[in-house]
Every structure is written in structure tokens, then in C-alpha cells.
Amino acid sequence: MAHQVNTIDFRRHLDRSFWTATIIMGVISAILMALILIWPIGDNLATAADSAHLIDPIFKFMIFFAAPIFVFVNGYVIYFARRYKHRPDEPADAVGIPLYGVVPLEIWWTVLPAILMIVLGVWSAIGLFRLYEPKPGALNIESIGHQWSFEFRYPGMKNSFYGDFYLPVNRPVTMNITSADVIHSFWVPQFRVKLDMVPGMVQQLHFTPTEIGTYPLVCTEYCGAGHGDMRTQVHVVSQADYDAWFAQQQAKATATAQGPNLAAGNADKGKSLFEQKCSVCHSIAPFDQKKVGPGLANLFNDPQHPKLVDGSAPTPENVAHILQNGFTGPIGVMPNAQANGLSSGDIADLVAYLKSQSK
Amino acid sequence: MSIDTIAVLRRADAPIHPAPESFVRKYLFSIDHKVIGIQYFIAAGLMVLLSGLFAEAIRIQLTSPHNTFLTPQQFNEAFTFHGTLMVWFGAIPIVTGAFGNCVMPLQIGARDVAFPWLNMVSFWTAPPAMLILLSSLAFGAPDAGWTEYPPVSLQAGVGIVFWTVAIFTIGIGATLTGLNFLTTVVKMRAPGMTFTRMPLFVWATAVTSVLSLVATTALASALGSLFLSHVFNIPFYDPSRGGTVVLFQHMFWFYSHPAVYIMILPVFGIVSEIIPTFARKPIFGYKLIAYSTVSIALLSFMVWAHHMFTSGLGVWVTLPFMILTMLIGVPTGIKIFSWVATLFGANMRLTTPMLFVLGFLSTFTLGGITGIMLAAVPVDWHEHATYFLVAHIHYVLFGGTLMGVFAGIYYWWPKFTGRMMSEKLGKLHFWLTFIFFNTTFLPMHFVGLLGMPRRVAYYDPAYHSINLFISINAFILGAVTLLLLVNMFWSLKKGPAAGPNPWGARTLEWMISSPPPYYNFKEIPEVYSGPYGYGEPLPYSAPYNQVSVTPSY
Numbered sequence: 001m002a003h004q005v006n007t008i009d010f011r012r013h014l015d016r017s018f019w020t021a022t023i024i025m026g027v028i029s030a031i032l033m034a035l036i037l038i039w040p041i042g043d044n045l046a047t048a049a050d051s052a053h054l055i056d057p058i059f060k061f062m063i064f065f066a067a068p069i070f071v072f073v074n075g076y077v078i079y080f081a082r083r084y085k086h087r088p089d090e091p092a093d094a095v096g097i098p099l100y101g102v103v104p105l106e107i108w109w110t111v112l113p114a115i116l117m118i119v120l121g122v123w124s125a126i127g128l129f130r131l132y133e134p135k136p137g138a139l140n141i142e143s144i145g146h147q148w149s150f151e152f153r154y155p156g157m158k159n160s161f162y163g164d165f166y167l168p169v170n171r172p173v174t175m176n177i178t179s180a181d182v183i184h185s186f187w188v189p190q191f192r193v194k195l196d197m198v199p200g201m202v203q204q205l206h207f208t209p210t211e212i213g214t215y216p217l218v219c220t221e222y223c224g225a226g227h228g229d230m231r232t233q234v235h236v237v238s239q240a241d242y243d244a245w246f247a248q249q250q251a252k253a254t255a256t257a258q259g260p261n262l263a264a265g266n267a268d269k270g271k272s273l274f275e276q277k278c279s280v281c282h283s284i285a286p287f288d289q290k291k292v293g294p295g296l297a298n299l300f301n302d303p304q305h306p307k308l309v310d311g312s313a314p315t316p317e318n319v320a321h322i323l324q325n326g327f328t329g330p331i332g333v334m335p336n337a338q339a340n341g342l343s344s345g346d347i348a349d350l351v352a353y354l355k356s357q358s359k
Numbered sequence: 360m361s362i363d364t365i366a367v368l369r370r371a372d373a374p375i376h377p378a379p380e381s382f383v384r385k386y387l388f389s390i391d392h393k394v395i396g397i398q399y400f401i402a403a404g405l406m407v408l409l410s411g412l413f414a415e416a417i418r419i420q421l422t423s424p425h426n427t428f429l430t431p432q433q434f435n436e437a438f439t440f441h442g443t444l445m446v447w448f449g450a451i452p453i454v455t456g457a458f459g460n461c462v463m464p465l466q467i468g469a470r471d472v473a474f475p476w477l478n479m480v481s482f483w484t485a486p487p488a489m490l491i492l493l494s495s496l497a498f499g500a501p502d503a504g505w506t507e508y509p510p511v512s513l514q515a516g517v518g519i520v521f522w523t524v525a526i527f528t529i530g531i532g533a534t535l536t537g538l539n540f541l542t543t544v545v546k547m548r549a550p551g552m553t554f555t556r557m558p559l560f561v562w563a564t565a566v567t568s569v570l571s572l573v574a575t576t577a578l579a580s581a582l583g584s585l586f587l588s589h590v591f592n593i594p595f596y597d598p599s600r601g602g603t604v605v606l607f608q609h610m611f612w613f614y615s616h617p618a619v620y621i622m623i624l625p626v627f628g629i630v631s632e633i634i635p636t637f638a639r640k641p642i643f644g645y646k647l648i649a650y651s652t653v654s655i656a657l658l659s660f661m662v663w664a665h666h667m668f669t670s671g672l673g674v675w676v677t678l679p680f681m682i683l684t685m686l687i688g689v690p691t692g693i694k695i696f697s698w699v700a701t702l703f704g705a706n707m708r709l710t711t712p713m714l715f716v717l718g719f720l721s722t723f724t725l726g727g728i729t730g731i732m733l734a735a736v737p738v739d740w741h742e743h744a745t746y747f748l749v750a751h752i753h754y755v756l757f758g759g760t761l762m763g764v765f766a767g768i769y770y771w772w773p774k775f776t777g778r779m780m781s782e783k784l785g786k787l788h789f790w791l792t793f794i795f796f797n798t799t800f801l802p803m804h805f806v807g808l809l810g811m812p813r814r815v816a817y818y819d820p821a822y823h824s825i826n827l828f829i830s831i832n833a834f835i836l837g838a839v840t841l842l843l844l845v846n847m848f849w850s851l852k853k854g855p856a857a858g859p860n861p862w863g864a865r866t867l868e869w870m871i872s873s874p875p876p877y878y879n880f881k882e883i884p885e886v887y888s889g890p891y892g893y894g895e896p897l898p899y900s901a902p903y904n905q906v907s908v909t910p911s912y
Contacts, residue, residue: 096640200598
């Protein structure tokens with residue numbers, strides 16, 4: 001290009017005012033960086049697993065260097081906009097300095113961020129390998145995502161179960177996660193780890209809980225109408241408490257579920273249960289007013305739909321059977337009583353309520 | 360049209376066709392790039408406004424943890440429509456179809472794009488696609504988010520079929536536009552306009568066109584497989600019959616990551632036009648900005664799996680995607696630093712477009728920084744699919760794309776209407792947008808890091824007050840956008856005449872009358888040097904050197 005960069009012209013602007021502004025930005029950055037260094041992340045969100053101790057410093061490293069970048073970009077924008085604003089006493093066609101580039105500066109702001117990225121990349125890569133590394137003697141737990149609940153299977157336990165689950169503190173855990181229907185995700189914010197529960201594939205998540213407490217387990221991958229409520233809790237407890245819980249869970253599994261006593265169903269209780277547990281997918285409306293599943297107003301007496309979804313006749317016993325065991329078929333999935341958290345009594349109440357709504 | 364004819368069109372003695380007379384050929388089925396650009400602008404602008412209404416519905420729902428304003432099903436449809444409309448029917452058509460069509464041919468001194476008929480066809484894929492998508496609301500709307508990951512998206516009703524057909528249709532238009540613009544930039548530049556004398560918006564449009572042309576085909580396979588799965592029950596994504604669900608994510612993001620750059624590169628171009636104009640100074644590091652655009656585009660094809668770090672890729676697939684993603688930070692940083700350096704030693708006019716660009720520098724920088732945070736896989740394991748991610752994409756797409764689009768609207772509005780917009784109203788629009796944008800989206804970072812996942816109709820009551828705060832600011836942010844509409848109507852009715860070059864810019868579109876005549880350039884100009892040499896004689900041949908570069912506003 002024919003243009004000459006007038007270096008004297010541009011150096012003229014590197015005056016006291018420029019350096020004062022730069023130093024002020026430097027001081028603000030330094031204060032922010034110091035605050036970031038001493039910020040105890042655990043005070044805002046508990047650091048409850050070894051994985052959290054591994055991930056938090058990388059996060060800190062990034063905001064530590066993000067702070068000066070953010071301060072200097074914004075600072076110079078504000079400073080230049082104020083200092084170089086066109087003044088009314090200048091001619092209307094006044095122009096800025098004809099500066100087309102400063103090669104050393106451009107090399108610096110290519111090389112420095114590249115170095116930062118290399119450091120971050122190497123550190124993250126080391127972290128990545130450690131997160132994927134199985135630990136010896138780990139407790140192997142299976143977790144299966146359902147619409148919309150988490151199912152757990154423990155080694156040596158007879159039945160699987162839904163809802164809260166327990167982990168012993170300071171013992172490595174390998175979660176083997178998958179899904180029975182659509183993609184879910186397994187995230188405990190206090191452990192800082194998250195992996196998707198992908199149908200047809202088992203992923204392993206390795207961590208060691210290090211702090212006793214109760215933390216949420218959240219599904220973060222969109223999974224349908226009930227996604228917002230797909231949460232449960234993980235209890236990190238001492239080995240003794242864990243053993244006690246395990247024994248109790250084992251006992252529950254052995255006490256076989258009695259069939260629901262349908263005669264004892266209470267329609268009023270059933271109504272509130274329906275609103276809590278069923279109304280995400282079903283309404284009390286004619287069959288065709290579908291949400292996720294059909295409207296259930298005339299469940300027991302609908303000439304257009306004389307059979308239940310599994311092909312059986314609409315008797316209270318058959319409805320109770322579907323509520324107990326759920327249904328999986330080409331038209332969709334309904335969770336079973338365990339996944340919905342329904343006891344035998346609840347099922348009786350629901351059947352009574354649905355019966356009271358049918359003409 | 361053969362290549363030879365195109366070459367002839369470039370010549371100064373090319374015949375000037377008479378403008379069409381009938382209403383239909385002039386405004387409806389026009390082949391004039393300026394009219395098509397405005398058609399895109401109106402159609403896509405309406406979609407952005409509609410999409411904004413869906414966003415407000417989402418925010419109303421989230422004002423309390425268990426709100427009954429929407430059912431979960433309606434909430435899911437709302438965020439699906441918000442995302443789908445913004446990405447395919449708002450942002451992409453505005454930055455390519457509207458700005459690309461209106462500005463690019465003028466900036467290279469051409470009388471139209473290379474294939475004007477194809478251009479008309481491209482536009483007319485958009486309205487039917489919009490109608491198909493919106494009509495799905497009556498038949499059971501799609502509800503699995505703008506990404507529509509199977510298998511959950513396949514559980515929905517017939518709406519998902521409408522969704523795939525609508526996006527496939529508008530995708531045809533986007534691909535053809537890419538082909539058209541690329542040919543135009545390569546073949547139809549005014550004599551003397553070498554690649555390194557092109558305005559940076561033209562660079563951005565050319566590179567974006569390559570992305571549209573190549574990447575949209577991958578989207579087509581993703582959409583096609585979803586369509587076949589739903590309609591013919593073909594088990595691409597059913598593991599019980601041998602399918603793999605993650606396959607869809609690969610195909611989807613192989614398009615949708617470049618699509619992120621389709622949405623932002625033209626805005627980088629807009630910013631690179633506005634900054635030198637109002638700094639009245641050559642852009643700092645022209646070549647580095649141009650080449651960084653190319654390198655961002657190349658890298659954008661190699662990073663798609665960074666959207667899938669939690670999907671189960673395993674360590675050895677994750678690793679290269681992480682490194683390549685971090686690399687994108689380098690050319691993006693170069694751009695930001697070069698823009699800031701252009702402000703150094705300026706003679707700055709703080710007009711509305713310039714204010715929006717300065718706001719863009721602030722918000723986009725933060726969006727870029729959080730992008731790097733999401734690239735570091737261990738940290739991404741915590742942040743992925745939370746409100747931190749929501750905050751990041753809104754800093755990039757609202758704080759980046761939409762701020763840049765606002766800047767572009769204020770900047771080129773006088774050129775295409777012949778009238779100025781109100782600076783007072785424009786500045787008010789900027790300050791309110793900038794403030795309430797940050798108060799809306801900044802808190803989302805924190806609520807996400809603390810544990811709130813995205814796409815939830817109900818949430819943990821612990822996050823109630825912060826969500827209420829976000830919602831209130833979001834309502835104000837939405838209302839503020841009306842100021843832009845008021846300003847447009849005011850300008851069309853009462854705005855003072857703009858003249859050819861109200862801002863004192865030096866690119867070719869400002870050398871002709873506003874609005875430009877049907878044929879754009881009576882004589883095709885000859886170009887002698889680059890576009891940003893403020894303080895020097897204009898780099899174009901005779902008639903254009905008589906146009907003033909002294910700003911009248």
C-alpha cells in the first residue's frame with residue numbers, strides 16, 4: 001500500500017493522559033485479579049467432590065485472565081470515545097491520524113492470547129484425562145434416566161429404586177449412566193460433573209464425594225414435558241450411615257408390594273394426586289384433548305375408545321395394572337408406579353378419582 | 360447467464376435496463392437486489408419481533424418457580440419457537456439476505472448480484488417456510504428446542520414434520536444465496552477493486568457465503584433423517600433397532616456451528632464499516648481483520664463437537680475439538696483488539712450507529728470470553744446446558760449479532776430510504792438497550808453456575824428472586840425495541856432528507872444518490888485503492904470524486 005504510517009504522529013498520542021488511563025485500567029485489573037485469586041468458590045457452591053477441586057482452579061484461571069481483557073477492552077473504548085470525540089470547534093471534515101497498523105503490536109496480540117490458550121489447553125487436557133480415569137476400588141452404581149425420574153441400581157441390592165440415593169463419603173464412585181427412553185443428563189452442581197444419559201450407550205462418570213451433605217441431582221438435557229421437575233437428591237453420608245441406608249433399602253425391596261385395595265380408594269385424595277403426578281401429561285377432558293397422553297375424562301366409558309392402551313378392557317383392575325407397571329409402546333411411554341412415586345394406596349385413590357370423572 | 364455475460368456487465372458501457380413499472384414486478388417479484396434486501400428485512404424483522412414475544416412469554420413463566428401461566432408443554436413450544444424463529448427466520452436472513460443483498464453489490468460497484476432471478480427465488484423460499492412453521496402451532500407444535508435432538512423430538516406430534524420441512528425450505532434459499540453472493544463477489548467487483556481493496560463487509564459476506572453454501576447441506580441430512588424417522592418410522596435414532604442418537608447431533612452441529620458464524624461474521628463486517636467511518640480513520644490492520652475472518656470460517660468447520668462435550672464422545676475425540684475451539688479465540692481476539700486500536704487517535708463522531716458498535720465491543724467481548732470458558736472441557740462439564748450457556752449465547756447473539764444489526768440499520772437506513780432517523784431517539788434506544796441487555800443476561804451467568812439448568816418450566820425456588828429480576832429487565836428490554844420501530848415510522852414520515860453521503864463514509868454505496876437508482880451505478884467506477892483512507896482523495900474514478908465526504912450529520 002502506498003500509505004505511509006507517520007510514526008511520530010501516532011507516538012504523539014502516547015502522552016501522559018494515555019498512560020494515566022492505562023495505569024488506572026491496570027490497577028482495576030490487578031484488584032479484580034486479586035479478588036478472583038482469594039475468592040472461595042466453595043462459599044457460593046459447595047466443593048463436594050474431588051472433581052470439583054480439579055475443575056474450580058481451571059475456572060479461576062480463566063476468569064483471572066478474563067478480567068484484564070474485559071477491563072482493558074472496555075476501558076480503552078470509554079477512554080478513546082471521550083478523548084477523541086469530535087469537538088464542535090474542529091472543522092466538519094476533520095479526520096483522525098492515518099494509522100494503518102502497527103506490526104509489532106499485532107504480533108503481540110496474536111502471540112499472547114495464543115500462549116494463554118496453550119496453557120489453558122494443556123491444563124484442561126490434563127483435567128480431562130483425570131476426569132475420564134477410573135479409580136481402583138470404586139463403587140459401581142448404575143443410573144438409568146426415565147421420563148421423568150432417575151432409577152438407581154446398586155451392587156448387591158435386590159431391586160432397583162427411584163428417588164433419593166446415597167453415597168458414602170471419600171469412596172470413589174463410578175456412575176454407569178444410560179437412559180431408557182430419551183436423552184437425559186446427570187448433573188450434581190456441587191460435584192461439577194455432568195454427562196448425558198444417552199439411550200443405547202453407557203457412559204461412565206468417575207468422582208469421589210468428599211463432603212457430607214445433601215445435594216441436588218438435576219437433569220440438564222431437555223427431555224419432554226416433565227423436564228423442569230426431573231430433579232432428585234444425592235445424600236453423601238458416612239460409611240456407617242450408608243450401610244444403615246443400604247440395609248433399609250434392601251428390607252424395603254424384600255417386602256413385596258401388596259396389590260392395591262381398590263375398594264378403599266378415596267376420590268378426593270385421588271384428585272390432588274392427579275394434579276400433582278398426572279396433570280403434566282393428562283387432563284380431565286375428552287380423549288382427543290391430548291397433552292402428552294390422552295384426556296382421561298371418560299376413561300371407563302368411552303364408546304370411541306373401548307380399550308385401554310394395552311388392549312385390555314377398561315376395568316378398575318386393568319387401569320390399576322397400567323398405573324402399577326407403566327406402559328411402553330410405539331405411541332409413547334408412561335412411567336411406572338415406582339417412577340411416579342405412587343404407593344398401592346395412591347393407585348387405589350387415583351382409580352377412584354378417575355372413576356368418579358367417568359360418565 | 361454465462362461467465363462471459365457477467366464479465367460484460369462489469370464494463371462501464373453495459374446497457375442500463377429500464378426499471379419495471381408494474382406493482383408486482385417492482386415490489387413483489389422484483390429481481391432488484393435492493394428490493395429483495397428490503398423484503399428480507401421486513402419478513403425477517405417480523406419474525407424477530409414474533410420471536411421476542413415468545414421470549415417474553417418464557418420470562419413471564421419464569422417469574423415464579425411453579426408458575427401456571429403456561430403449561431410445561433406450552434413453555435416447551437415457546438422456547439422452541441423463540442430459538443427456531445431467531446436463528447433461521449430472523450438472524451440469518453437479516454445478516455445475509457437483508458444486509459448482504461442491500462449493501463454488498465453497492466459496495467463492490469455492481470449493478471446487481473450475479474443471478475438476479477435466483478436471488479428472487481431465494482427470497483421466496485422464506486415466506487412459505489415461515490407460514491409452514493407457524494401453522495404447526497395449530498397442529499401440535501414442535502417442542503424439543505431449536506436443536507430438536509431425537510429421540511425426544513420424535514415423541515412430538517406432526518409439528519416436528521412441519522419444523523423439518525420449513526427449515527429445509529428456507530435452507531434452500533440460504534444455500535442459493537450463498538452461491539449467488541460468492542459468484543457476485545468473485546466475478547462482479549468494479550475494475551480495480553482487488554481482494555485487498557474490498558470493504559470488510561464484502562469480505563465478511565463472501566466468507567459467510569462459503570459457509571452457507573457448504574454447511575447447509577449437513578443440516579439437510581439432519582432434517583431429512585428426522586423427517587424420515589418421524590414419518591416412515593425409520594430407526595436412525597432408535598437404539599433398540601440399531602440406531603445411534605448421537606449421530607443427529609453430529610450432523611446438526613456440523614451445520615449449526617458454522618451457522619453461528621453465518622450469524623456473526625456479517626456483523627463483524629458491519630462493525631468494520633462503521634468504526635472507520637465514525638472514527639474518521641483507516642481501520643487498524645485491514646489485512647489481519649480480513650484474514651482472521653477467513654481463518655475463523657475455516658476453523659468453524661472443525662469445532663462442531665464442542666456442543667457435544669457431555670454427549671459421550673470419549674476423551675480422544677473431545678481433545679482435538681477442545682484445542683481447535685480455543686484456537687478460534689485468537690483470530691476473534693485480533694478483531695476486537697484491532698477495532699479498539701482503530702479508535703486510538705480518532706476524530707470520533709458518536710452517532711447512534713457508532714454507539715451501538717461501541718456497545719457491541721463491550722458485550723461481544725464478554726460473550727467471547729465466556730465462549731472460551733465453555734471450550735475448556737472440564738469446566739464445560741459444569742456449565743453445559745445451564746443458564747450460563749443461555750447467558751453466553753445471548754451475549755453473542757443479542758450482544759453481538761443484534762447490537763450489530765441495530766448499528767447496521769441506523770447506519771444504512773438513510774441510504775435505502777433517503778431519510779435520516781432521529782438521532783435523539785436512536786441514542787435513547789441504544790442506552791436503554793445496552794443497560795437492560797446487561798441487567799437481563801448478566802445474572803443468568805450466576806444462576807447457571809449455581810445450578811439452574813436451561814429449558815425448564817419449573818425451577819428450584821432458591822433461584823426465585825434472581826429470575827424475577829431477570830424477567831422484569833427482560834420485559835423492559837423488549838419494550839425498548841419499540842423505540843426502533845417508532846424511529847423508523849418517524850423517519851419515513853418526517854425524517855430530513857439524507858443526501859448521498861450523510862455520514863461522510865468512503866465506500867462506494869455512499870457515492871450514489873439515496874435511495875440508489877434502479878441500476879445503482881450509471882457508470883461503473885474504477886477503483887484505485889482501499890476504502891478507508893480518511894484524509895486522502897477518494898479512491899474512485901471521476902464522477903464519484905465530486906461527492907462530499909464531509910458529513911452532513
